[in-house]
Amino acid sequence: MQPNKETVLEVSELTKKVDRMILVDHLNFSLEKGDICGFLGENGAGKTTTLRMMTHLIFPTSGDVLIHGHSIRTDTRAALSQVGSIIENPTFYLSMTALQNLRLSARLSDQHVPESRMMEVLQMVNLENAKNQKVKTFSLGMKQRLGFANALLCNPSLIILDEPTNGLDPIGLTELKDMVQGLSAQGITFLISSHMLREIQDICNRVEIIHKGQQIESGYVTDLLNQYKVSNMEDVYFACMGRRLA
Template identity: 50%
Template sequence: MSLNALEVKNLTKRIKGRNIVDDVSFSVEKGEIFGLLGPNGAGKTTIIRMIVSLINRTNGSVVIDNYNLDNNFSEAMSSLGAIVENPEFYKYMSGYKNLKHYARMAKESITEDRFNEVIKLVGLENAIHQKVKTYSLGMRQRLGVAQALLHKPALLILDEPTNGLDPQGIREFRDYLHLLAREGISVLVSSHLLSEMQLMCHRFAIIEKGKLIHISNMDETVSEEEVSVREVTFEIEELEKAVDLLANSGMEVDVISRKDSALVVKVAKEAIPLVNKLFVENQIAVYGIYVVKATLEDRFLEITNQKREEEIK
């Protein structure tokens, strides 16, 4: 029995002799939020559409909760909940009646307890009997998640789920996904919003031009330990004197900016105490040293730029 809720192997989509998705393989563990990152047009939505069988695969296999799509299609789809585009509902009906309508299409009957459980899970208890036309975009997104969760899927797939949401809506939606993960539901989510994915996902894969070029654990990717050269702010007196000292020190330090009492430099991790020592020994008071933690955006640009340089070579 696999510990993965989703296994994708050698997934390929060819259109007019060109590979839109090219030999992509990855897995999503149970209770994990896994992100597909990449610019618009990279192939993320095509990958998702193949997984949920909205379009045919040219090659490759998809296994959902141990069910192969080719051999056990009905069982695999029963283990899946998905929102591939903005969820559409009957706006003149209440959220509850919309859920009831979708429940009629489920393979197995859904109990009233399950309705209440899902409604509470997505935080719509106070609005579920209001008409959908009164809902905000964030509330409609949550209703979409509720609809996708009714039949207790092992895997939830979301394509650009935060599009159109305001910052408060994005934060609420992220919190719901974390709650789902703690409940043991796996989530595959695609987005081009790197800062949001950094807060949302446990692991991620980068898709560029239809190829999977990197896959990594989020915490390891954005940890300071992985970055040898970093941006550091020294809160000091006598900025100009400090800059001159650095220029004549022989150390590899790049000055990025200097304003008021803040000197921002790029420097190797092991050189930070040496810079501090240089200032102190030359009677420059140091009031603070602040290291800027690497972001997913930094890592994303580093990986994609490196890949392009390899292609040029």
């Protein structure tokens, strides 16, 4: 943790069990203001389960998540008031336009969202020219970008994205990187889950790596590359897995 930086997210002993199966096992980490953290692991590692607990879509068996000091268990409304998220695939009303979907999301939120903000986020994700286009005509990448616009709608300080690189072509990946890093420079914190290690390395400044629900590595990207004497996060991941299985 760097000095004089605000802690935005704190995950403490977070655990999820279903019957005798442990999906997430005593997870601990924290993020500071402006961090872009890659939450990495293979499919089935427990990433989406963790993010669903963080956003109160499912309840943890034990442990807690604090967002700006507010507990997701006991002060849920305050904790979630500063969070924008896309968990799994973004879902929209396909017969409605992009702008109509954002208007609906705004009405369902606890905050007043002016029309100008809706136009602003559409512009940020390069969908302003598709604002009156029905979502059923959107490509997968366009739906991903609309989901990102929806996550930005209420000016969150923490944005949680689950596999946002799915469906994005190289141009879309570059746009995502530029958007995330630009917002990070403004103080917004990101937690981004992915199994695409090389793409995430280009976006994030730090990572949390999990395997079978357990944390196996944590730190800033530059520190980990130096520690493992490698040039990319893919090699860090496989080094961690090799150490784990040895």
